[in-house]
Amino acid sequence: MALRHAVLAALLDGETNGYELAKTFDVGVANFWYTQPQQLYAELTRLEKDGLISGREIVQDNRPNKRVFRVTDAGLAELDDFAAASAKPSFVRDDLLVKVQAADHVDPAVLIAQLDERATFAQAKIDLFEQLLRSMRGERTEEEFLHEGDRIGPYLTCLRGLAFERGNRDWCRNTITILRHRQAATAQR
Amino acid sequence: MALRHAVLAALLDGETNGYELAKTFDVGVANFWYTQPQQLYAELTRLEKDGLISGREIVQDNRPNKRVFRVTDAGLAELDDFAAASAKPSFVRDDLLVKVQAADHVDPAVLIAQLDERATFAQAKIDLFEQLLRSMRGERTEEEFLHEGDRIGPYLTCLRGLAFERGNRDWCRNTITILRHRQAATAQR
DNA sequence: TTCGTCATGTAATGCGTTACATGATTAA
DNA sequence: TTAATCATGTAACGCATTACATGACGAA
Structure with a gap:
């Protein structure tokens, strides 16, 4: 129940698709959260179903089509709640x-x-x-x-x-x- | 497949039981690995079944009995293999x-x-x-x-x-x- | 023609978390 | 008598990883 918030927070920088997000989670965001692309796709699907993000399909020539997402108002509210909840101690696994x-x-x-x-x-x-x-x-x-x-x-x-x-x-x-x-x-x- | 090695490494400091180990995993070891007591008990059981550690029961008066474990030769060999295998990049989740x-x-x-x-x-x-x-x-x-x-x-x-x-x-x-x-x-x- | 990039997934399995459960002793 | 410490687990569920799958384009 925490990857969702990491994804929401990452999507605040603007509309993106799973593929781009996966790259972000492999570099920048990876200081505080790391996950495989597969999970991102799964999480994006769930977040959309729950109405916290909304996606639209972008049709491309010469490329596979892609689905881009942005955070909805419900998503922002969810982030607010999350921020207010007490944080679990961070953990490292190495x-x-x-x-x-x-x-x-x-x-x-x-x-x-x-x-x-x-x-x-x-x-x-x-x-x-x-x-x-x-x-x-x-x-x-x-x-x-x-x-x-x-x-x-x-x-x-x-x-x-x-x-x-x-x-x-x-x-x-x-x-x-x-x-x-x-x-x-x-x-x- | 990595908690086992964390447990093995922690047991190198001498015979201990799950309860003591849980405390260690909550303070010192917690810089590089963190987990709940329940998982430790489960992992200890599995490690014993696989012959990587061996346990014996210590009967106590006025206290519940406890099971203490130490690393076997097979366990040491397993640690060696683990050390030689390439490490996954560490990850933080916060x-x-x-x-x-x-x-x-x-x-x-x-x-x-x-x-x-x-x-x-x-x-x-x-x-x-x-x-x-x-x-x-x-x-x-x-x-x-x-x-x-x-x-x-x-x-x-x-x-x-x-x-x-x-x-x-x-x-x-x-x-x-x-x-x-x-x-x-x-x-x- | 082989590799890297773009793009998104499914399925199986395994690991981790949460909640629940027990029960005695000792210190405040 | 309340809480903390000692001591060990089970069960259910959900999250994470691994392996597998597809398919087109452009660069070397």
């Missing part, structure tokens, strides 16, 4: 952290490789988020934009995503350094 | 971020209240993690412990949790400041 938790019992080389991969991935997201932020604020400075802009929601969540990925990257790098140091110490004995 | 994404369409006062609540919660976790880290490293400095300690997995994941919660707290506070500023600007008009 395979990599599970592996590090078992660090003393698994092969360090394997861990280091995965941490390195994650650090690279995090850096790529950092670059992407910085670019996204620049394009959202345009000519303005961040401060100006946040004070005067009229659509700051996505900017604020993107800032959280950016900080999160920086944290990821830095932690991965630190952890690699520590594991390497221990590898060297063990090899010496 | 109601509060969904609400902030919709910031321009919902009542700022409500958002501010929730952000404030979250900042307080994050601070509480920060305090808890700092205490946990101190107790894990004992008399040693962090550097000494990470170089010489023989069980650093939980320490490393706790460091990530700490950084995460600091990020949460700081972002909440910043976001509150921005929303308040905008409220004041709007009131003036």
Whole structure:
């Protein structure tokens, strides 16, 4: 019962179709919600049936037709209710952290490789988020934009995503350094 | 297929029962995995059936009996395989971020209240993690412990949790400041 | 002619959440 | 006597993932 709200919030930026939305959920929105395309299509169908969004078909030449959706007044009301309800604590689920938790019992080389991969991935997201932020604020400075802009929601969540990925990257790098140091110490004995 | 590994990794710290494990999953382990007690009991049963952990009953007076588990060799092997397999990208799911994404369409006062609540919660976790880290490293400095300690997995994941919660707290506070500023600007008009 | 992009789904299965259930002990 | 702690579950439902399916266009 929460994906619906994530979809509603994402649709506030204007009419879109499932395909576009799926891409958004794979990059920007993915800092706070992630899901597969299939679920989006299913959720869009449900949301439309419940009257929280309304869709219309756009006929295209040379391309498959697409269904675009926008949030209805009922949808906005639903978002209001959701915002007022107490939020569940956020949760992270991360395979990599599970592996590090078992660090003393698994092969360090394997861990280091995965941490390195994650650090690279995090850096790529950092670059992407910085670019996204620049394009959202345009000519303005961040401060100006946040004070005067009229659509700051996505900017604020993107800032959280950016900080999160920086944290990821830095932690991965630190952890690699520590594991390497221990590898060297063990090899010496 | 991933809760099993989180449970296995958590059981590396020694024999425990479901109840104790549930508490761990509510605090420390909760930085990288979260789940309800019911699922833990179910997962423990499954893991035992699959031979990855073995349990024994401890009869207690004045208390309900309990079943404690430890990881078997097969369980360790399973963890090894898991560590070697490529990790899925981590994901965050956060109601509060969904609400902030919709910031321009919902009542700022409500958002501010929730952000404030979250900042307080994050601070509480920060305090808890700092205490946990101190107790894990004992008399040693962090550097000494990470170089010489023989069980650093939980320490490393706790460091990530700490950084995460600091990020949460700081972002909440910043976001509150921005929303308040905008409220004041709007009131003036 | 092969791959990537656009575009939307169904079906089966498995994982996760909510609600419900029990029952004794100890501290306030 | 009320609430918290200890201790473990079942049952129903709903959400999420994986695999499968289709089909046309444009670029290499």
